[in-house]
Amino acid sequence: MMRPKKGKMILPIIGICGMIVLTICAGCTDSVPADITDGDITAIPGTVSPTSSTGEQVYGNIVIDVPDFVQHWKPDGTCYWEGRIHVANTGDAPEMNVVIRSYLIRVADGEREDVDSNSFTRINPGEPLSFVSQLYGTCDEEYYIVVKADTE
Secondary structure (H helix, E strand, O other): OOOOOOOOOHHHHHHHHHHHHHHHHHHHHOEOOOOOOOOOEEEOOOOOOOOOOOOEEEEOOEEEEOOOEEEEEOOOOOEEEEEEEEEEEOOOOOEEEEEEEEEEEEOOOOEEEEEEEEEEEEEOOOOEEEEEEEEEEOOOOOEEEEEEEEOO
């Protein structure tokens, strides 16, 4: 008769505990980032409240303009929100390592559904940039979108 080796059961127990911890932590990463403030741009598709502050926002010498985000439906039944984001450096020196993030946040619970990040290693003075941000979510949910910049 074979006896199980001492400590052989410890590996499955550690594995199960690890999976439980990862499952619990997975829900912790979906909330709105703590560094989003009322000064950041909030775009609200349709007529969803809170009140939209879509428009121009200044981060040092970086000026961001978000005219609108529009909801689009795909043939497979999924949805995405798309908006053109305009960026300009109004300063006299280049801005280095600029990251502009767009967050799709559910109105019902304030949880982040999707994020789109765009990195620019250098934005020269007077250089206008424009790019499209797409955020994916569930068609029947209400969302608002926050756009913010981080600069070096």
